[in-house]
Amino acid sequence: MKLLLIHSDYIEYEVKTKAIKTPEDTTKKHDRFEEALTVFTAVEKIDEKGPSQVVKQAVEEITKTADQLKVRNIMLYPYAHLSSDLASPKKAQEILVEIEYELSQKNYNVKRSPFGWYKAFKISCKGHPLSELSREIIPGKIEEENESLKKERKLSSYWYILTQDGTLQDIDKFNFKDYNNLKKFSFYEKEKSRAVKGEPAHVTLMKKLEIADYEPASDAGNMRFYPKGRFIKKLLEQYVTRRVVDYGGLEVETPIMYDMDHPTLSKYLHRFPARQYQIESDKRNFFLRFAACFGQFLMAHDATISYKDLPLKIYEMTRYSFRREQSGELVGLRRLRAFTMPDVHALVSDMNMAMDEFKVRFDLSLSVLQNIGIDNSDIEMALRTTKDFYKENKNFIVDLVKKLGKPILVEMWDKRIFYFILKFEFNFVDMSDKASALSTDQIDIENGERYDIKFTDKNGTQKYPLILHCSPSGAIERVMYALLEKEAKKMSKGEKPMIPLWLSPTQVRFIPVGDEFVKDCKKYVDELNDVSKYLYVRADIDDREESVSKKIREAEQEWIPIILVMGEKEKEKKKFNPRFRIKELGDENKEYSIKELHNLITEKTKCYPQEPIPMQLYLSKKPKFKG
RNA sequence: GCCGAUGUAGCUUAGCCCGGUUGAGCGGCUGAUUUGUAAUCAGCAGGUCGAGGGUUCAACUCCCUCCAUCGGCUCCA
Numbered sequence: 001m002k003l004l005l006i007h008s009d010y011i012e013y014e015v016k017t018k019a020i021k022t023p024e025d026t027t028k029k030h031d032r033f034e035e036a037l038t039v040f041t042a043v044e045k046i047d048e049k050g051p052s053q054v055v056k057q058a059v060e061e062i063t064k065t066a067d068q069l070k071v072r073n074i075m076l077y078p079y080a081h082l083s084s085d086l087a088s089p090k091k092a093q094e095i096l097v098e099i100e101y102e103l104s105q106k107n108y109n110v111k112r113s114p115f116g117w118y119k120a121f122k123i124s125c126k127g128h129p130l131s132e133l134s135r136e137i138i139p140g141k142i143e144e145e146n147e148s149l150k151k152e153r154k155l156s157s158y159w160y161i162l163t164q165d166g167t168l169q170d171i172d173k174f175n176f177k178d179y180n181n182l183k184k185f186s187f188y189e190k191e192k193s194r195a196v197k198g199e200p201a202h203v204t205l206m207k208k209l210e211i212a213d214y215e216p217a218s219d220a221g222n223m224r225f226y227p228k229g230r231f232i233k234k235l236l237e238q239y240v241t242r243r244v245v246d247y248g249g250l251e252v253e254t255p256i257m258y259d260m261d262h263p264t265l266s267k268y269l270h271r272f273p274a275r276q277y278q279i280e281s282d283k284r285n286f287f288l289r290f291a292a293c294f295g296q297f298l299m300a301h302d303a304t305i306s307y308k309d310l311p312l313k314i315y316e317m318t319r320y321s322f323r324r325e326q327s328g329e330l331v332g333l334r335r336l337r338a339f340t341m342p343d344v345h346a347l348v349s350d351m352n353m354a355m356d357e358f359k360v361r362f363d364l365s366l367s368v369l370q371n372i373g374i375d376n377s378d379i380e381m382a383l384r385t386t387k388d389f390y391k392e393n394k395n396f397i398v399d400l401v402k403k404l405g406k407p408i409l410v411e412m413w414d415k416r417i418f419y420f421i422l423k424f425e426f427n428f429v430d431m432s433d434k435a436s437a438l439s440t441d442q443i444d445i446e447n448g449e450r451y452d453i454k455f456t457d458k459n460g461t462q463k464y465p466l467i468l469h470c471s472p473s474g475a476i477e478r479v480m481y482a483l484l485e486k487e488a489k490k491m492s493k494g495e496k497p498m499i500p501l502w503l504s505p506t507q508v509r510f511i512p513v514g515d516e517f518v519k520d521c522k523k524y525v526d527e528l529n530d531v532s533k534y535l536y537v538r539a540d541i542d543d544r545e546e547s548v549s550k551k552i553r554e555a556e557q558e559w560i561p562i563i564l565v566m567g568e569k570e571k572e573k574k575k576f577n578p579r580f581r582i583k584e585l586g587d588e589n590k591e592y593s594i595k596e597l598h599n600l601i602t603e604k605t606k607c608y609p610q611e612p613i614p615m616q617l618y619l620s621k622k623p624k625f626k627g
Numbered sequence: 628g629c630c631g632a633u634g635u636a637g638c639u640u641a642g643c644c645c646g647g648u649u650g651a652g653c654g655g656c657u658g659a660u661u662u663g664u665a666a667u668c669a670g671c672a673g674g675u676c677g678a679g680g681g682u683u684c685a686a687c688u689c690c691c692u693c694c695a696u697c698g699g700c701u702c703c704a
Contacts (some may be wrong), residue, residue, distance in 0.1 A: 046632080072638090198699090199697055200698095203697090208638095214694070214695090214696080220695085220696095262647090290704080291704080293704095317692065323704090324702085326702065326703095326704070327628075328628065328629080328699090328700080328701080328702085329628095329701085329702060329703070331697090335703075374700055375653055407690095418704075419704085422703095431696095435646080436703085437703085483661085511663090512659085513662065513663050513664095514661050514663095515661070516661090545660085545661075545662090545667080546662085546666090546667085547661095547662055547663095547667060548662060548663055548664065549635080549663085549664065549665060549666070549667095550662095550665080550666050550667085551664090552663095552664050552665055553664095553665035553666055554665085554666085555665090556650080557665080560679095563664080565663060565664055566663095567663055568663090569663080577664085579664065624637075624638090624654070624655085625637095626637080626638070
């Protein structure tokens with residue numbers, strides 16, 4: 001709804017001719033109001049979604065202004081020309097009558113000029129700074145509708161556990177004995193003594209390891225990343241992007257903000273009006289994207305696509321996507337208001353192609369997570385679909401469960417409520433028994449048409465494609481959260497935590513026993529990187545004037561995977577007795593030459609992105625970002 | 628957003644119940660030590676006690692409001 005409020009000496013009108021087919025009945029052809037706040041109003045299309053909300057917000061705005069101006073007289077004046085996207089006359093009139101009623105209940109003297117007529121009017125504006133105000137009202141939460149949607153979903157939603165052999169069991173009947181995490185995920189149940197655990201494990205770790213931190217100068221849920229955190233995030237981004245490009249994704253870049261009034265977007269947008277950041281720029285309003293869908297769909301809308309081009313895969317690593325989650329929901333790297341999200345859509349011709357592609361992307365997601373360092377035992381799968389789809393495609397679905405190799409949670413609806421017909425998620429269950437989705441893929445059967453995306457089929461006819469939405473890893477920050485929580489679990493069992501070798505900012509630390517060995521360390525660091533110009537071994541040197549044991553202690557606390565002490569012995573033999581953080585890395589009782597260490601490391605990291613060390617070579621020149 | 632808890636130096640924290648010039652460890656700086664596989668020693672600097680208001684002769688301490696963080700709830704296309 002658009003409002004134009006004018007503090008007037010008087011407002012006067014005269015009814016002339018009909019402006020619409022069935023205008024409001026009126027006997028009064030002429031009226032005048034002295035010392036009134038004249039409120040020109042235009043009810044818009046989107047107001048129809050939440051009429052009661054709009055009335056409430058409009059009344060608030062009007063009374064606020066009236067009280068400020070100390071005015072008791074209010075003239076409501078329908079004025080269609082304030083907007084180009086008007087509500088139906090019937091609805092508009094209802095809303096205006098409702099506003100009139102509410103205002104009169106609050107003891108204002110209210111007049112309303114008749115709806116649907118051309119009128120001549122005269123107005124005298126007082127002209128002081130507050131005398132002319134315009135307001136835009138967008139219905140807030142569409143509460144009633146959300147409620148009913150929720151209820152409907154609850155009523156028609158059924159929960160099962162599906163095992164590899166294809167048995168579908170009611171969730172209450174399933175024996176969870178060997179499936180503790182699935183149980184936690186399925187019931188999201190509370191364990192006995194959870195009182196006052198302090199902040200989540202990964203939050204403590206992300207600060208301690210100088211990965212990421214809260215930024216008080218920004219909005220909550222917008223993080224700062226220190227050099228080490230940025231580095232880990234960069235490598236994850238690169239790795240996921242590489243895998244999607246190998247799969248055939250065409251990487252694009254699209255804007256982070258979009259016009260709220262764009263006809264296609266606004267429909268989609270107003271289903272979830274309370275969730276975006278909004279930006280006002282000149283006279284236009286923009287929202288920050290909450291997914292990569294818009295940009296890619298708008299691009300696909302303008303593209304010329306043949307059936308031969310399908311499946312067509314479009315990809316973007318969104319830095320960032322924005323969602324204004326409720327403040328209480330935000331936690332560390334798990335749930336943010338600004339996050340980095342890989343999003344690959346696939347346009348397909350029909351359901352058969354959709355299902356084939358779904359399988360491919362299922363494998364891709366599983367493999368991406370595994371290679372990152374999150375394997376099958378760390379995740380629980382959920383699958384959501386309708387009863388009919390399940391019945392018709394049972395074998396297809398059971399095949400997915402076989403691939404995962406353990407039972408999954410299934411949610412089924414009587415009829416389709418959302419835009420997708422089939423969706424899978426891989427969920428991570430953390431130290432506090434919270435579950436969060438990582439990878440996901442959906443078969444969307446609505447948005448091809450909604451965005452008017454077309455392809456030409458064999459016969460030359462134009463068709464709407466189905467669209468798959470996939471994030472093969474989930475949000476990158478959330479992947480970091482999962483990796484940290486996974487290590488926290490290890491720590492609680494008394495095991496040493498470690499960032500996967502390919503992600504460790506420092507892989508090797510040299511500790512010279514005295515000043516005179518610093519230059520030898522430098523020589524070896526260079527040697528480690530001279531073997532190949534395409535493979536990096538990230539090494540640094542602790543040249544500070546501290547005791548050897550203190551330097552080792554600190555390297556251990558920094559989770560450095562390989563620690564090498566450099567002294568007379570090593571200089572002579574050209575061999576090291578490394579401290580390996582975990583036994584999978586190497587044998588502590590063996591001596592290693594630089595060449596052997598190089599091979600050991602690159603063997604484990606060569607299929608991952610290669611980047612040099614993101615920090616100073618010498619620890620004496622490294623600042624502390626935290627603590 | 629709702630309910631509860633917390634906020635003291637860059638970090639971790641003592642003091643607050645019962646009002647009377649904030650105390651320490653780590654880190655930083657300076658000096659000594661030149662170190663062989665998880666903390667070398669000494670000195671120095673560093674605090675509008677989250678912000679604003681109130682009560683009081685006097686507030687880190689008691690009261691109110693706000694902000695931030697944590698936990699729970701709700702929520703998570």
